[in-house]
Amino acid sequence: MEWKFATFNVNGIRARLPIVLQWLKDHEPHVLCMQEIKSQEKNFPLAAFQEAGYVVSLRGQKSFNGVAIACRTQPEEILYRLDGEDSEEEARFMAAKVDGVWVVNTYVPQGRSPDHPAFQFKLAFLARLKRWLQEKFQPDSPLVWAGDINVAPAAMDVFDPQRMEGEVGFHPDERTALEHVKAWGLVDLYRKHHPFEKQFTFWDYRLPMSFKRNLGWRLDHIWVTAPLAKASVDCSVDTQPRGLDKPSDHTPVWAVFNLSHLRSGE
DNA sequence: ATGGTTGTATAACAA
Numbered sequence: 001m002e003w004k005f006a007t008f009n010v011n012g013i014r015a016r017l018p019i020v021l022q023w024l025k026d027h028e029p030h031v032l033c034m035q036e037i038k039s040q041e042k043n044f045p046l047a048a049f050q051e052a053g054y055v056v057s058l059r060g061q062k063s064f065n066g067v068a069i070a071c072r073t074q075p076e077e078i079l080y081r082l083d084g085e086d087s088e089e090e091a092r093f094m095a096a097k098v099d100g101v102w103v104v105n106t107y108v109p110q111g112r113s114p115d116h117p118a119f120q121f122k123l124a125f126l127a128r129l130k131r132w133l134q135e136k137f138q139p140d141s142p143l144v145w146a147g148d149i150n151v152a153p154a155a156m157d158v159f160d161p162q163r164m165e166g167e168v169g170f171h172p173d174e175r176t177a178l179e180h181v182k183a184w185g186l187v188d189l190y191r192k193h194h195p196f197e198k199q200f201t202f203w204d205y206r207l208p209m210s211f212k213r214n215l216g217w218r219l220d221h222i223w224v225t226a227p228l229a230k231a232s233v234d235c236s237v238d239t240q241p242r243g244l245d246k247p248s249d250h251t252p253v254w255a256v257f258n259l260s261h262l263r264s265g266e
Numbered sequence: 267a268t269g270g271t272t273g274t275a276t277a278a279c280a281a
Binding site: 011012014015016036038039062063064065110112150204205206207208246248249 | 269270271272273274275279280281
């Protein structure tokens with residue numbers, strides 16, 4: 001069974017609905033993780049997704065943040081909170097078991113700047129995620145961690161690494177925190193399939209012509225456990241939606257897996 | 267130099 005998975009920071013689901021629906025129609029993924037839906041559940045366009053053939057589970061919040069998972073089939077199990085989270089916490093995490101695969105969808109805190117308290121919150125979020133993975137799952141089980149991770153893992157993942165070194169999104173403490181999550185047993189799937197390509201997933205609105213000039217960052221990721229890495233057929237970034245009218249500042253990342261390959265244990 | 271634009275919600279705030 002070919003299983004297509006995608007992640008997209010939509011930056012406001014209501015503003016992005018036409019682009020997202022068209023993308024679903026064109027690519028027909030089994031699962032789409034979304035971040036920054038900036039919507040409460042009552043304002044989320046559930047019916048439009050249903051008409052497109054998707055069931056959506058979401059963790060919303062007024063105005064900011066918010067994550068959602070759109071699936072072809074109803075997930076077997078859904079989790080809305082990292083361990084220890086209280087109901088007041090920002091909506092940045094959810095997980096669902098779909099087609100036998102655990103899908104962990106995060107909108108990692110951006111961090112504002114390295115000297116801001118939000119930066120420590122970002123590092124703590126990554127540490128908590130690692131602990132949660134460690135306590136709940138085995139790295140030899142099929143699991144995807146995806147979303148807007150808000151960290152560029154390496155120099156080739158930012159348009160000007162010398163200028164960005166130490167900035168939020170490309171700070172050594174963030175790269176270390178990300179390495180710690182990875183060390184649990186995850187593979188950066190885009191990088192596995194494209195070891196040398198400089199390919200971004202985010203281009204800031206505030207930089208004039210940033211997309212045209214390719215002044216971007218690779219912040220959106222699909223990281224998977226070993227069995228899924230082995231079962232993966234392809235992983236790529238679709239830059240097309242970033243060039244449309246009224247785009248998100250991010251663009252989708254997708255991957256294809258051969259799940260029958262996974263289940264046969266080979 | 268510390269800008270710039272965008273979405274949400276309708277005044278600022280976050281990114």
